[in-house]
Amino acid sequence: MAFSLNANSQTKHRDMEHSKPYTILVLMNATAQWLTLNREERSEFVEKELTPIFARVSKTVNVQLFDSEYFHASVSDFMIVSTSDLDDYKLFIELLRDTKVYGTPYFDIKDIIVGQENLFEDFNDQFKKEKQ
Numbered sequence: 384m385a386f387s388l389n390a391n392s393q394t395k396h397r398d399m400e401h402s403k404p405y406t407i408l409v410l411m412n413a414t415a416q417w418l419t420l421n422r423e424e425r426s427e428f429v430e431k432e433l434t435p436i437f438a439r440v441s442k443t444v445n446v447q448l449f450d451s452e453y454f455h456a457s458v459s460d461f462m463i464v465s466t467s468d469l470d471d472y473k474l475f476i477e478l479l480r481d482t483k484v485y486g487t488p489y490f491d492i493k494d495i496i497v498g499q500e501n502l503f504e505d506f507n508d509q510f511k512k513e514k515q
Contacts, residue, residue: 405469411492436479446475
């Protein structure tokens with residue numbers, strides 16, 4: 384009986400996880416290796432190295448690129464990644480790790496923040512159901 388209750392608990396948790404997409408902020412700071420590339424070299428790198436990665440995961444992972452160097456001292460750029468499939472997100476990061484983004488590195492990854500929009504509402508609903 385305990386196993387059955389545990390399995391139901393895990394199912395509820397999984398359902399809640401997949402009910403909303405994940406939003407992931409990847410905070411980065413450009414390194415000297417990136418900044419010494421001219422604009423044409425940067426564009427070529429994005430086109431030849433990054434665009435194929437974005438395309439490969441595009442069915443389940445949406446990536447937006449942002450500049451913030453004018454407004455933040457230690458985060459020059461950030462990505463907003465949206466996905467409902469964390470395995471594809473992990474593939475995306477592994478593919479990036481095989482590029483100069485991580486390898487040279489062109490960017491220092493300062494932080495990765497994962498969240499789900501208004502997730503507290505799901506927990507509130509779950510707690511209400513449990514009280515009934």
